[in-house]
Amino acid sequence: MKKTTLVLFAAGVLCAVQPAQAHHxxxxxxxxxxxVTLSGTLTKMDWVxxxxxxxxxxxxxxxxxxxxxxxxxxPNQMSRRGLKKTDFKAGMSVTVKGYQGxxxxxxxxxxxxxxxxxxxxxxxxxxxxxxxxxx
Amino acid sequence: MPxxxxxxxxxxxxxxxxxxxESSWGHPIIETAHVATTVVFAGLVIIMDLRLVGxxxxxxxxxxxxxxxxxxxxxxxxxxxxxxxxxxxVDPLRYYGNVMFRVKLALxxxxxxxxxxxxxxxxxTAGRWDEDPNGTATARRAGAVSLLLWFSVIVSGxxxxxxxxx
Numbered sequence: 001m002k003k004t005t006l007v008l009f010a011a012g013v014l015c016a017v018q019p020a021q022a023h024h025x026x027x028x029x030x031x032x033x034x035x036v037t038l039s040g041t042l043t044k045m046d047w048v049x050x051x052x053x054x055x056x057x058x059x060x061x062x063x064x065x066x067x068x069x070x071x072x073x074x075p076n077q078m079s080r081r082g083l084k085k086t087d088f089k090a091g092m093s094v095t096v097k098g099y100q101g102x103x104x105x106x107x108x109x110x111x112x113x114x115x116x117x118x119x120x121x122x123x124x125x126x127x128x129x130x131x132x133x134x135x
Numbered sequence: 136m137p138x139x140x141x142x143x144x145x146x147x148x149x150x151x152x153x154x155x156x157e158s159s160w161g162h163p164i165i166e167t168a169h170v171a172t173t174v175v176f177a178g179l180v181i182i183m184d185l186r187l188v189g190x191x192x193x194x195x196x197x198x199x200x201x202x203x204x205x206x207x208x209x210x211x212x213x214x215x216x217x218x219x220x221x222x223x224x225v226d227p228l229r230y231y232g233n234v235m236f237r238v239k240l241a242l243x244x245x246x247x248x249x250x251x252x253x254x255x256x257x258x259x260t261a262g263r264w265d266e267d268p269n270g271t272a273t274a275r276r277a278g279a280v281s282l283l284l285w286f287s288v289i290v291s292g293x294x295x296x297x298x299x300x301x
Contacts, residue, residue, distance in 0.1 A: 029298065029299075048226070049155075049162035049163070050166075075162075076159040076163060
């Protein structure tokens with residue numbers, strides 16, 4: 001009986017530690033202190049599970065082009081927010097608000113997508129700061 | 136050695152893998168089925184392991200517990216492997232490049248070998264010790280190793296979703 005109690009106690013401790021990590025990888029991969037607003041040209045969209053990816057080029061102040069990779073939510077959530085795979089065409093102008101990657105400065109977690117026609121969508125995926133983008 | 140990458144690219148480009156990869160419901164349903172059936176399998180393996188270690192159901196013979204659990208373990212394992220394989224086929228390049236996926240595969244192989252080794256050696260003699268609450272030292276070790284391995288398989292599987300180590 002003592003052994004069983006010990007096992008249950010250990011399991012309880014493990015469960016208690018878990019919420020600190022929550023279920024999101026946002027803090028591990030993205031810097032909530034580095035919000036970015038990117039305006040440029042969409043080069044590709046991967047409409048895939050579990051999360052989608054936008055690839056876009058932005059012009060830097062020095063004239064060079066920066067290739068960004070932006071994480072979005074998956075097909076199910078994107079669809080429910082009113083987006084379709086066919087909304088994304090290479091060459092179209094887009095504006096993305098999000099947060100820059102910690103390790104990779106050309107990576108960002110997308111929060112808001114604004115299309116050329118002015119329509120705006122929440123594309124957030126893995127948690128992130130409470131910045132109102134999802135409202 | 137020829138690279139496996141072209142084969143994975145071919146797999147990724149197929150119509151049905153692409154359809155599942157881009158689906159609204161297909162992929163989440165397969166993922167959920169993978170987790171649910173894994174839970175059935177792992178939960179029943181843990182029961183057997185706890186008996187081997189001498190922590191649970193010590194008043195029942197090992198062989199009796201194993202005989203009753205085995206069909207249900209397989210009822211979990213077979214669909215778990217099928218859905219797992221399906222998920223790999225749907226996004227092969229992503230899994231190939233994922234460190235935790237490789238760790239999980241390696242752990243799965245070791246866990247499988249541990250289970251087979253136990254059944255082909257120690258378990259053969261179970262008739263002589265299976266009513267003993269503590270079994271034999273080898274059986275206890277096999278149970279403890281199995282617990283550790285399956286726990287690690289689950290943890291590494293969950294960590295595939297996080298690119299922390301890539």
